[in-house]
Amino acid sequence: MTAPLVQAEGVSKRYAGRDALASLDITLGAGEILALVGHNGAGKSTLIKLLLGLIRPDSGRIAVLGHDPSRPGAAEARRAIGFLPETIVFHPNMTGAELLAFYARLKGAPVAANRDLLARVGLAPAAGQRVGGYSKGMRQRLGLAQALIGRPRLLLLDEPTTGLDPELRQGFYAILDALAADGVGILLSSHALAELEHRADRVVVLRQGRKVADGTLADLRRMAGDPVRILVRLAATQPVPAYAGEAVSGVTVRAGRRLEIICPAAEKIERLRAVLDGPDPVADIELLHASLDDIYAGLLRRDAERTQ
């Protein structure tokens, strides 16, 4: 088995007395798409900066393509890394082609190959235009083209799909899939789990610098107890439903007569019985699989309860 592209063990980093990352372990293999999911400030960008060697960990070990990224010798290893920062403001007076040429020269990659990269992200017609006139989506695609310079073996993408419409997003993930099939390891961060359905091989959920979950989406579903969502509509026999949230735990009252229950699959019969035995007559019941957003919220909530 080949060595992983990224291997981090027990990595911690503190900023201003707060844990940005606390004893994090993470690995990424060739051809794998790993998604880092968490709220703003969960430690996603900190981890990417550590992997790039822009900051040093307070403790723990990091190896990226076999090098410690904070050592001076790692500059060469960065030749095989493509990076797309979260917010990027390119010089507005330069054209897309000029900017890519600058970055290609820095990487020692042939400038002539940029034409293919621009075509790959659908920017070939706009290559000669100044970046100042680009839309947000075009700038983001130029950023991706920049990250693909020199055929990197490892891609680090910080919230790459922010601001992209669904169609562009689909195209974006299609490019990533093709790269992963070629053996490129991809680490991307996102603040929405739902977006990653069928797109990430593995998901790491971060909360306040700690790993809350690490696995495939199916694993995460299992970890959260394979939750189901029960939607209940109460009959309009009484002006105000007597039923209150206290009667069954985990019940959210939505818009007066509509109740929502999210619970592990194993508990659903018990919960349903409680609702049916409740003071209000039930008009309708709907049973759904919990969405990825529900699972994500559930994982974070469980972790918050555990750490309190």
Add this chain to the structure above:
Amino acid sequence: MTPIAIIAWREIREGLRNRRVLATASLLAGLALTLALLGSAPTGNIGASRLAVTVVSLSSLTIFLVPLIALVLTHDTIAGELDRGTMVLLLSYPLARWQVVIGKFAGHVVMLGLATAAAYGAAGLTLWLGSTDDAAAVAAFGTLIGTSVLLGAAFVATGTLVSALARDPRTAAGIALGVWLVSVLLYDMALLGLLVADQGHSLRAPLVQALLVANPTDAYRLLNLTGLPEVGQFAGLAGLAGHLAVAPSTLLGAIGLWVVAPLAASVAVFARRQV
């Protein structure tokens, strides 16, 4: 190309593209030509060289304008890129931080040098054509251009240091303005005040010399106004020249130190800077 050359070239290209270089050159050329043509008119028949007189006027112009332009060009160079997020991307490439600093410095020096040389060169050429200036005056004019670029480099280095130190671009602009005020105006005023208050009691010539040489704009002034006899007699500082016998090499060295020291400090500061 090395990373330094690539970054320097990008700075130059951006400078050309956003017309900073053009604006700088036009401003300097406009003022230099005005000074050269109007300022040298009264030389009349007393035998003064028009070029030599113009050196005096252009030196004063340089002292005010070149440091200002250098600081305006550079105060944003690191703080601004950190602010816009492009620095994080740049540092993810296979290059070292010191190469970023040196590349930016080199690019700005080339821009400012080209603008200064073109503007003053145009003024000098205009005067020289159809005059009978001797070689000494031409040499003084050459010294003027060379030392102006060197003074510009000193303030490019200082501006880069300001940019590496400042928290954000606006703070950098404020500090840069302060640096300009102190080095161009306040330092000399304080020195004059000190001399007047002291009335020559305890401030000995070597100390005054050291204080003058310590400020790059004063070192530049001494170099151009008293360094050459041809120019010195028109500068009003000629009287000083006898008392302040500072060798041109010392003055050049002093300005050179103002290039190297802030540049080295910029590299050191940026190496430790959190991105």
